[in-house]
Amino acid sequence: MKQVTWLQILIVSFQLGLTSFGGPVAHLGYFHEKYVKRKQWIDEHSYADLVALCQFLPGPASSKVGIGIGFMCGGVLGAIMAWIGFTLPSAAVLAVFAYLSQGMDSGSAGWLHGLKLAAVAIVVQAVWGMGKSLAPDKGRATIAILTAAISLLVPSTYTQVLLLISAGIVGLLLYKPNSSGPSSKPDSEQALLGTTSALSSPLYKKLAICCLIAFFVLLFALPLLRSIYPNIWLAMFDSFYRTGALVFGGGHVVLPLLEQEMVPTGWLGKEQFLAGYGAAQAIPGPLFTFASYLGFMIHGWTGAVVATLSIFLPAFLLVMGALPFWNQLRSHPHTRGALTAINAAVVGILLAALYDPVWTSTVKTPADFVLALFLYGALLFWKLPSWCVVALSIVGGMLLGAL
Template identity: 45%
Template structure:
């Protein structure tokens, strides 16, 4: 039987705590995890270290943005399903609002300042993706089997582009991981937080996740609804993103730019802009939904895209948490996830080449700009938001 719902004041408390994170958590997904630990383990003491580590392992196991899912899981432990929703809204709201606003403002900014500042966003974004690729390869593509899977996926996806090829590559990664990799189960924490959701609610969430994934594309076609088509694309992307927020780039680029819903330069400039914001990288969906030209755009399209891309994560966190203790004890399941993670490294490598470098490199000197941005990120260790703003301002001033 499900636990009794917590008081409404607990959900309000969760919302205000995560809204603060949404305004202040700069630095990308890895930094978000550190912010959450400091806020909710050390300062507020909502979780023990063991419970935090257990939820973090769950969120790395699931597809979707790990930091946002961790926020949902923390909110759910504190205030049930209402707490999970409150954590997501609070953490996402500032960046999502800013990205929808950017979709409205970008055309006017381009007319006033020229297109050079957009080029700076693209250069900085390429360097950010390169840094993310190296970081992910060090953890997800270690050893000859996983490195070979990553290289094979990268080569294959450079040749065979498109969302179907990406989905097949992810599925193949899971199968190869299931057959070839046996990841040891993590040591169970001494005291993991009890789930706030019972098995019946969890199974309902998992069923809804599967039904939406299977039926949204058919419903959009049958009803000839551009809005449902937009929701279908973003829901499918949110359900298939393994490895962190940066992997949303190649999946959405194939779906959105490949369908000519948005031109590549605008797409990449929006991805560059989201690097300068606090909160989740998935907020980029707000820009794409608002700026695309097929379904209703503006704030309506932005809202549809934001809800659709995060909904799979919400359903999976609610659905898997009560069963996590049993799942994490199965090395085969963890092997499949490891295989998918290795393929995701190749997916991101292919995206680094096309569209990132192909979009950012317009002249030979641009290679030096990308290298300089990478040095600022990795050697000088400047935060991504500062590098993005600096390169947009510099190119806007000197390359007009």
């Protein structure tokens, strides 16, 4: 694994923050392309392990993965740089949108449809690449297919968590520690475990314990403090922190929770709420930066900063609290068998998400399919960078809209 500086982490994550359209599933595709394929900061198996861990944790899915990669490559400051770079573009745009206080009818925009088709190509590439590496044989391919099927037939965030747990149990039974099959540790991961062994040091373990304690203390203490000391800032901190700490699945799942916190309290009207949510769909980066818009509408620029920090803080505490122990746990022979099957299940979850919502909400006509196919070819065969594919998707979407 290459030596990575904090500045490199900030630059690469900022590039992703500018170009990662399409929601958390598409973001994982962009991350896979940038961090695994192009930069090679993390290998396929370690990336899948991290995605699997983040599936168990509440909060913004893609942001947790980005924070985890930053933490593995550059410690605490690396995690902060990864979060700032990925979050800042969309947070700034949504705060400025709130400042301008103008509605945005982006639902029928051709350029937005083109960006959604780019997300299709990105996710297809990610599923194909991870499938070849993590589900290459009959057993693991079966796990991936069954996971995808159940995810689609019983759609629920909790279904996904149960499927990952079930896959882990199957992996413990099928892939024994002394078997010479897929449970053995790949050489590339040996290198990664060597470079990230510092995360398992006593210092980081103490930090991890402090982060986990802080997560639960804030979760239970903030509502109590809010009732004892009525204050706009404490109320905002509690509402956004609790949302970030309790929502599983990220992305669109956060919408009803935030609406319950914002509209009934009178902080803003339903029309303002939906206008901001519509704007959030049209920009790259994590959908959780919708909090930046809401915070500004409540209390200006300071409100935007407080809301953004509050809703992402649980993800920080959970990722930094889990990773030092996760790195040690995943190197255990018994754990490797479970993770072998869990990695295949992750491929299945991404495959299901490729169909719904990515494909079903985007590919409506033969022309849509042709543009998505062209963008996929640009990524896979012509090796164009993600930002170039995004630019092509915007042009293609506008052309389709003009037809």
